[in-house]
Amino acid sequence: MRCHLCGTILKKYIDLHQQPLANSLLSSPDEQDKVWYSAVWAWCPSCELLQLIDVPPAEVVYTASYPYKSSQSQFMNDHFRKTAQYLYDLYHLGNGKVIEIAVNTGGIIQFLSCTVLGFEPAQACRPDLNSKGIPFHGDVFNNLSARATSSVWGQADLVYCANTLRSLKDLREIFESVLLVLKEDGVFVIEDPYLVNILDRNEWDQFYSENVYGFTVTSMQHIARRYGMELIAVDPLPDNHGGSLRYHMARKGARPVGHIEMMKGMNDEAAIPDKLATFQQVIDDISTKFTVALSQLKRDGKRVVGYGATAKAVTLLNYANIGPDLIECIYDTTAEKWNKFIPGIKIPILSADKFDEDDAHTVILFAYNHRREILSRENKKRQRRWLVYHPGVMYVTD
Ligand code: TYD
Numbered sequence: 001m002r003c004h005l006c007g008t009i010l011k012k013y014i015d016l017h018q019q020p021l022a023n024s025l026l027s028s029p030d031e032q033d034k035v036w037y038s039a040v041w042a043w044c045p046s047c048e049l050l051q052l053i054d055v056p057p058a059e060v061v062y063t064a065s066y067p068y069k070s071s072q073s074q075f076m077n078d079h080f081r082k083t084a085q086y087l088y089d090l091y092h093l094g095n096g097k098v099i100e101i102a103v104n105t106g107g108i109i110q111f112l113s114c115t116v117l118g119f120e121p122a123q124a125c126r127p128d129l130n131s132k133g134i135p136f137h138g139d140v141f142n143n144l145s146a147r148a149t150s151s152v153w154g155q156a157d158l159v160y161c162a163n164t165l166r167s168l169k170d171l172r173e174i175f176e177s178v179l180l181v182l183k184e185d186g187v188f189v190i191e192d193p194y195l196v197n198i199l200d201r202n203e204w205d206q207f208y209s210e211n212v213y214g215f216t217v218t219s220m221q222h223i224a225r226r227y228g229m230e231l232i233a234v235d236p237l238p239d240n241h242g243g244s245l246r247y248h249m250a251r252k253g254a255r256p257v258g259h260i261e262m263m264k265g266m267n268d269e270a271a272i273p274d275k276l277a278t279f280q281q282v283i284d285d286i287s288t289k290f291t292v293a294l295s296q297l298k299r300d301g302k303r304v305v306g307y308g309a310t311a312k313a314v315t316l317l318n319y320a321n322i323g324p325d326l327i328e329c330i331y332d333t334t335a336e337k338w339n340k341f342i343p344g345i346k347i348p349i350l351s352a353d354k355f356d357e358d359d360a361h362t363v364i365l366f367a368y369n370h371r372r373e374i375l376s377r378e379n380k381k382r383q384r385r386w387l388v389y390h391p392g393v394m395y396v397t398d
Pocket of ligand 1: 072073074307308309310311312313331332333334352367369370373374
């Protein structure tokens with residue numbers, strides 16, 4: 001059990017048992033999950049980096065039917081629009097070039113007027129990228145595709161990667177590839193959920209196979225240093241995916257470094273190992289309370305459904321062993337998920353169009369990271385009883 005980056009012996013902290021792949025939805029309740037992995041996260045004391053030990057191979061996770069689309073959220077679309085403008089102004093991108101890794105359905109580059117190129121291997125995203133006229137490379141971003149890009153397309157002033165770096169086990173390959181396509185004074189901007197927020201908000205369902213790493217300012221500094229770069233700025237993104245950070249990196253010495261140490265201190269990153277030491281207890285408490293609450297609703301004859309067939313939900317439901325007997329179905333706006341079943345515990349996923357007609361007593365808000373957007377819209381149609389499971393199990397109204 002050694003660190004994926006430096007080989008130091010790891011300390012195990014979080015064990016969510018065997019889990020199916022969170023985005024490998026089943027076509028029928030009789031289908032068996034093909035891949036299970038051991039959901040154990042451990043801490044590297046040298047890199048100060050939390051990491052999944054047994055990482056399923058990328059080719060089994062990101063298949064042709066991989067259903068995730070960032071465009072399902074108006075909030076994320078707005079976020080990408082604002083981020084595009086912010087980075088365009090900050091780094092004077094007028095005549096510049098921008099690459100986005102894992103651009104999904106358009107990311108920030110759909111809003112940039114300069115020269116852009118996306119990388120997106122997921123086939124489900126291709127129609128969206130084509131219809132928006134976004135130039136993209138259909139391969140994964142790696143040494144080979146980066147080398148080809150740098151010789152044919154050239155080098156970028158900015159490489160951007162949102163909500164993906166944490167999924168990529170081989171950070172060495174990514175950083176080496178970024179350096180191939182980045183100009184000497186170019187900037188690599190990364191957005192990902194902040195481990196401090198995940199732990200403080202008890203968001204343990206964020207621990208699934210696509211979240212290989214739990215990043216912090218400190219661990220990003222270690223990673224940057226390892227690959228000849230340095231962290232030059234950090235922006236808080238409190239409303240993104242349960243609380244994220246935006247990290248700006250450049251080649252060492254290429255750009256001035258901002259006030260980064262303050263951010264580490266303010267968030268007490270040094271206390272992470274202590275928090276991890278008690279986190280399994282938090283997980284077990286929430287899991288038990290959630291199961292007890294659902295069992296009570298069932299005994300009282302109340303119907304319960306879910307909203308948002310998130311990857312996060314898969315972790316929670318499988319760990320707590322909650323199936324369709326306790327949660328009848330989960331509604332979702334993503335067409336690719338409709339009439340499929342949650343891996344492992346096999347709860348059916350239905351079109352969100354049908355949610356309006358459903359008068360269930362309680363709705364579990366699995367897409368809690370879109371809480372404001374979903375509740376403000378849905379409560380106008382029908383006042384619901386929304387149940388969330390962190391920081392603890394409770395009903396919320398807005
Ligand atoms: P996401 O936030 O990406 O979570 P995860 O990374 O854990 O999968 O996914 C949100 C899910 O919720 C996605 O399947 C789309 C769905 N969704 C709705 O059904 N309605 C909505 O209004 C929003 C914003 C999302």
